[in-house]
Amino acid sequence: AAAAAAAEGAPSSGDSGHQAARQQRIRSGSTVPTALSRRIIHRQGGGYLDETVAAVASGAADRFLATVLQQASTCRDRRLKGEELAKRDRRVRKANRKRRRKDMEGRRRKKAKTWQTQREKAMAAVGAERREAAAGKSGAASKKVGGPGENGGKSSLSAPLPTVPDFNGDVSEDSVDEEEEYYER
Numbered sequence: 001a002a003a004a005a006a007a008e009g010a011p012s013s014g015d016s017g018h019q020a021a022r023q024q025r026i027r028s029g030s031t032v033p034t035a036l037s038r039r040i041i042h043r044q045g046g047g048y049l050d051e052t053v054a055a056v057a058s059g060a061a062d063r064f065l066a067t068v069l070q071q072a073s074t075c076r077d078r079r080l081k082g083e084e085l086a087k088r089d090r091r092v093r094k095a096n097r098k099r100r101r102k103d104m105e106g107r108r109r110k111k112a113k114t115w116q117t118q119r120e121k122a123m124a125a126v127g128a129e130r131r132e133a134a135a136g137k138s139g140a141a142s143k144k145v146g147g148p149g150e151n152g153g154k155s156s157l158s159a160p161l162p163t164v165p166d167f168n169g170d171v172s173e174d175s176v177d178e179e180e181e182y183y184e185r
Contacts, residue, residue, distance in 0.1 A: 033058065037055075040057075
């Protein structure tokens with residue numbers, strides 16, 4: 001009958017003190033059993049007369065474990081939050097670099113386009129000037145008796161091209177000196 005009662009979970013007459021302590025421990029949520037605390041204290045050579053000493057040690061151990069667990073979870077949460085913030089910062093920096101690169105490329109393209117337009121205008125002006133000079137000389141040469149060979153065999157088309165500013169706007173070697181003189185005024 002005692003085995004059947006134990007199987008059903010009802011306390012038997014010899015087990016009632018142990019069962020009550022077990023139920024109390026389950027209700028209190030103690031993670032360090034009082035018996036373990038008592039055994040550790042005795043093993044370390046500590047003796048006591050009051051039975052509540054083991055319960056106090058068990059409660060202190062529970063409090064310590066709860067504190068450590070809470071601090072560990074807080075540290076983990078902060079570490080994860082820090083990793084998340086660092087990841088976000090990396091994304092922001094990458095987006096900023098990409099935006100700056102795109103802006104620089106746009107400015108470079110705009111500058112190159114402006115330079116190309118200026119160059120084309122200068123070349124068109126030089127071409128028009130040469131055509132006018134050639135037309136003027138051919139008209140004057142047809143009026144002369146000697147013809148086009150009187151210039152010593154040189155035509156106006158072989159005249160040197162004027163210097164056109166390069167991409168950076170420099171015309172000659174003296175441009176730096178001219179710039180310094182400008183700012184010294």
